[in-house]
Amino acid sequence: MSNRIKRYFLPEDQIPTQWYNIQADMVNKPLPPLNPATREPLKPEDLYPIFAKELVHQELNQTDAWIDIPEEVRELYKNYRSTPLVRAYGLEKALGTPAHIYFKNESVSPVGSHKLNSALAQAYYCKKEGITNITTETGAGQWGAALSYAAKAFGLELAVYMVKVSYEQKPYRRSIMQTFGAQVTASPSMSTKAGRKILTDHPNYQGSLGTAISEAIELATTVPNCKYTLGSVLNHVALHQTVIGLEAEKQMALAGEYPDVVVACFGGGSNFGGLCFPFMRHTIKEGRKTRYVAAEPASCPKLTRGKFLYDFGDEAGYTPLLPMFTLGHNFAPAHIHAGGLRYHGAGVIVSQLLKDGLMEAVDIDQLDSFAAGCLFAQTEGIIPAPESSHAIAATIREANRCKETGEEKVILFNLSGHGLIDMASYDKYLSGDLQNYTLSDEQIAENLKDLK
Amino acid sequence: MSNRIKRYFLPEDQIPTQWYNIQADMVNKPLPPLNPATREPLKPEDLYPIFAKELVHQELNQTDAWIDIPEEVRELYKNYRSTPLVRAYGLEKALGTPAHIYFKNESVSPVGSHKLNSALAQAYYCKKEGITNITTETGAGQWGAALSYAAKAFGLELAVYMVKVSYEQKPYRRSIMQTFGAQVTASPSMSTKAGRKILTDHPNYQGSLGTAISEAIELATTVPNCKYTLGSVLNHVALHQTVIGLEAEKQMALAGEYPDVVVACFGGGSNFGGLCFPFMRHTIKEGRKTRYVAAEPASCPKLTRGKFLYDFGDEAGYTPLLPMFTLGHNFAPAHIHAGGLRYHGAGVIVSQLLKDGLMEAVDIDQLDSFAAGCLFAQTEGIIPAPESSHAIAATIREANRCKETGEEKVILFNLSGHGLIDMASYDKYLSGDLQNYTLSDEQIAENLKDLK
Numbered sequence: 001m002s003n004r005i006k007r008y009f010l011p012e013d014q015i016p017t018q019w020y021n022i023q024a025d026m027v028n029k030p031l032p033p034l035n036p037a038t039r040e041p042l043k044p045e046d047l048y049p050i051f052a053k054e055l056v057h058q059e060l061n062q063t064d065a066w067i068d069i070p071e072e073v074r075e076l077y078k079n080y081r082s083t084p085l086v087r088a089y090g091l092e093k094a095l096g097t098p099a100h101i102y103f104k105n106e107s108v109s110p111v112g113s114h115k116l117n118s119a120l121a122q123a124y125y126c127k128k129e130g131i132t133n134i135t136t137e138t139g140a141g142q143w144g145a146a147l148s149y150a151a152k153a154f155g156l157e158l159a160v161y162m163v164k165v166s167y168e169q170k171p172y173r174r175s176i177m178q179t180f181g182a183q184v185t186a187s188p189s190m191s192t193k194a195g196r197k198i199l200t201d202h203p204n205y206q207g208s209l210g211t212a213i214s215e216a217i218e219l220a221t222t223v224p225n226c227k228y229t230l231g232s233v234l235n236h237v238a239l240h241q242t243v244i245g246l247e248a249e250k251q252m253a254l255a256g257e258y259p260d261v262v263v264a265c266f267g268g269g270s271n272f273g274g275l276c277f278p279f280m281r282h283t284i285k286e287g288r289k290t291r292y293v294a295a296e297p298a299s300c301p302k303l304t305r306g307k308f309l310y311d312f313g314d315e316a317g318y319t320p321l322l323p324m325f326t327l328g329h330n331f332a333p334a335h336i337h338a339g340g341l342r343y344h345g346a347g348v349i350v351s352q353l354l355k356d357g358l359m360e361a362v363d364i365d366q367l368d369s370f371a372a373g374c375l376f377a378q379t380e381g382i383i384p385a386p387e388s389s390h391a392i393a394a395t396i397r398e399a400n401r402c403k404e405t406g407e408e409k410v411i412l413f414n415l416s417g418h419g420l421i422d423m424a425s426y427d428k429y430l431s432g433d434l435q436n437y438t439l440s441d442e443q444i445a446e447n448l449k450d451l452k
Numbered sequence: 453m454s455n456r457i458k459r460y461f462l463p464e465d466q467i468p469t470q471w472y473n474i475q476a477d478m479v480n481k482p483l484p485p486l487n488p489a490t491r492e493p494l495k496p497e498d499l500y501p502i503f504a505k506e507l508v509h510q511e512l513n514q515t516d517a518w519i520d521i522p523e524e525v526r527e528l529y530k531n532y533r534s535t536p537l538v539r540a541y542g543l544e545k546a547l548g549t550p551a552h553i554y555f556k557n558e559s560v561s562p563v564g565s566h567k568l569n570s571a572l573a574q575a576y577y578c579k580k581e582g583i584t585n586i587t588t589e590t591g592a593g594q595w596g597a598a599l600s601y602a603a604k605a606f607g608l609e610l611a612v613y614m615v616k617v618s619y620e621q622k623p624y625r626r627s628i629m630q631t632f633g634a635q636v637t638a639s640p641s642m643s644t645k646a647g648r649k650i651l652t653d654h655p656n657y658q659g660s661l662g663t664a665i666s667e668a669i670e671l672a673t674t675v676p677n678c679k680y681t682l683g684s685v686l687n688h689v690a691l692h693q694t695v696i697g698l699e700a701e702k703q704m705a706l707a708g709e710y711p712d713v714v715v716a717c718f719g720g721g722s723n724f725g726g727l728c729f730p731f732m733r734h735t736i737k738e739g740r741k742t743r744y745v746a747a748e749p750a751s752c753p754k755l756t757r758g759k760f761l762y763d764f765g766d767e768a769g770y771t772p773l774l775p776m777f778t779l780g781h782n783f784a785p786a787h788i789h790a791g792g793l794r795y796h797g798a799g800v801i802v803s804q805l806l807k808d809g810l811m812e813a814v815d816i817d818q819l820d821s822f823a824a825g826c827l828f829a830q831t832e833g834i835i836p837a838p839e840s841s842h843a844i845a846a847t848i849r850e851a852n853r854c855k856e857t858g859e860e861k862v863i864l865f866n867l868s869g870h871g872l873i874d875m876a877s878y879d880k881y882l883s884g885d886l887q888n889y890t891l892s893d894e895q896i897a898e899n900l901k902d903l904k
Contacts, residue, residue: 006530009461078458079833108560110833112872152830172875179829179878377631378604381531381562420564420872423624426631
């Protein structure tokens with residue numbers, strides 16, 4: 001026992017120097033985003049007022065499989081990368097499974113989640129293009145926290161619009177952002193037209209991600225030298241996250257193994273894509289038989305029960321139309337505690353891959369996710385983020401199947417974040433105050449009926 | 453820049469296999485603990501009812517410099533060890549100092565602090581001796597959280613008495629312990645004689661560490677197969693923590709450096725001793741000139757302004773008399789947010805070392821500690837625990853002195869924990885709601901007047 005290796009690291013000179021752009025290798029390329037007024041494919045210039053140019057180019061790049069990671073970003077990756085690849089001996093033993101379970105531990109990032117991988121990249125490109133101020137929205141606060149540190153690291157001013165109900169219920173996340181020097185405003189606010197309008201109509205409105213996006217975009221487009229940034233869904237975000245899977249591939253090789261199944265939780269798709277895409281290139285190019293499993297909440301089942309359609313990325317309908325699996329942009333997910341998974345649509349790349357049968361999706365009930373999270377905590381010592389617990393629950397299903405069949409499969413999942421700032425939700429679970437949420441087919445159809 | 457190394461790790465087969473017991477190398481051995489009734493030196497048997505026997509032997513062992521780390525403990529150390537040794541390039545740059553600043557990052561432990569190093573060891577020895585139940589007290593909750601996971605890992609039942617005011621104000625820490633499966637009781641409770649007596653006399657009493665210790669010891673001595681454990685102060689706790697310094701020594705060698713100054717915050721002394729003792733053996737045995745700086749809060753200045761006396765380890769006076777620098781066991785520290793440093797006395801070993809001039813101590817004001825913590829967060833990306841911020845503030849003082857003199861000193865400090873569960877205190881700091889606390893010489897003298 002004493003000689004078995006628990007965690008695999010890469011030396012700093014082996015941290016990836018390029019991100020992997022799966023768009024270049026996809027047989028069926030993602031459909032283009034459309035201008036909602038004309039339904040014409042979007043041109044890069046249409047996005048320049050909102051995003052840094054380099055990020056727009058990455059977003060629409062369907063030809064270059066490898067994109068250099070700037071040296072300045074790599075230097076900051078060194079603060080926490082490589083993240084460990086960990087063999088989950090404790091979990092395996094508790095399950096009595098012959099499967100070999102590995103997880104990539106992104107929770108060791110200083111802000112507690114994988115979000116920093118893209119935050120650093122986005123802040124860098126903004127800085128490089130002479131941008132001085134950036135904006136974003138945040139719900140639960142993981143993305144806001146990561147971007148706050150990234151903005152400080154590159155000397156940018158950051159304004160975060162935080163959904164009001166989270167601003168009040170999750171003061172710790174707000175404090176994290178403020179400690180890094182960000183300006184955090186509860187949304188809706190009186191600082192934007194969009195915010196003022198909603199507050200005038202509904203003085204007690206508690207905010208939504210859609211409203212916060214509108215406020216952040218409005219600020220970005222009205223303040224000089226200011227751009228907007230986003231923490232998931234978009235292609236360039238998933239691109240930056242591929243550093244996860246590229247590291248994991250090298251680390252699996254150190255362990256002398258290759259995954260039969262790769263699992264990640266699914267919100268907008270960036271942590272899923274980040275882990276899976278680098279492995280998937282071997283499936284696309286060499287026919288390697290690996291299964292890719294996205295674990296989404298049963299209460300927000302866009303992959304398992306949504307439709308592939310052109311839809312808006314935000315509730316208010318300000319974004320381009322995106323070709324994606326969706327429950328409808330006005331879908332209001334139940335208030336599950338995995339806040340990062342409460343999103344109506346899937347990223348464009350993942351949607352195409354699911355449509356083409358290159359990946360699969362499972363849905364996880366809230367109570368199953370917390371049971372999985374507690375078992376993982378007790379066997380591996382790490383309290384997972386409620387989002388990551390969905391991946392753990394899906395992994396446990398796979399491992400239990402191996403127990404039945406006796407197969408020694410290699411399962412790799414992404415521990416996208418820790419749950420130390422989400423303990424209120426564990427508290428509720430342990431007190432029996434959490435529940436599952438089910439959706440009828442009629443509810444889903446009703447929400448999709450106006451989309452085409 | 454791209455070739456400079458930021459973090460140093462050890463391969464798992466180089467994680468230390470022995471702890472270092474500095475008592476064996478000390479020229480002036482620590483004085484013995486005394487029975488308070490007879491003032492006779494304590495025998496091991498006197499402590500058997502309270503602690504596991506092996507821990508008692510480690511506590512009193514003044515002859516063996518090296519103690520084997522059991523394989524079962526090493527196996528669980530692999531979950532997070534080696535912890536990284538990190539070069540603080542970001543902080544150095546912000547200070548403009550020629551000093552080379554390194555920190556040992558114990559905050560990457562799954563429970564967020566160094567406490568796990570001893571929790572795993574204590575749980576292991578209890579298990580090995582056939583003990584089925586363990587107890588402890590916890591104030592802010594770092595120790596309780598670590599022990600909760602350790603107890604689960606070794607299949608022990610754990611009862612934690614958590615100071616009532618923390619139980620109510622820090623529900624997250626309580627939830628962490630419960631998620632790991634521990635039974636957490638607010639102290640004072642009706643479950644012990646000690647608790648019932650206090651609640652009868654003072655129904656609204658908000659609890660203290662002293663009362664919680666009394667309750668935990670009472671439970672340990674009245675329940676079959678149950679022992680008590682402690683997270684700091686005692687010699688065996690510092691012994692287990694030496695894994696920090698032993699790793700750091702190897703990692704500094706990888707960096708091609710050796711520290712001129714070693715800094716740690718100081719509560720009971722276990723994180724200070726854990727980092728410093730392994731380096732100090734070269735000072736004791738080879739005359740190597742290294743300075744060891746303990747950073748304590750100005751509001752609880754036992755090292756800088758206390759007296760070396762025999763005193764009780766707890767407020768109520770149930771423990772043996774210990775020879776230590778103390779402010780008096782009934783000293784009530786101001787309510788600073790570095791809860792782990794609010795203790796009236798220093799461990800026996802450290803007290804002797806300070807008396808002998810082998811180490812030094814500095815006091816840090818609360819506001820200075822938070823300013824240092826914020827600067828560290830913004831430059832290194834990690835929000836430090838308020839306790840660890842004291843070490844950072846002391847490090848910054850040293851680094852600024854190097855800036856004045858131009859000396860390229862190598863400074864190593866211990867980042868004992870992260871602050872992600874302490875954001876409420878950052879919130880107060882950023883809002884200007886925190887203050888410094890000063891103590892007059894008269895207050896200190898008054899508190900010490902009955903001790904001899």
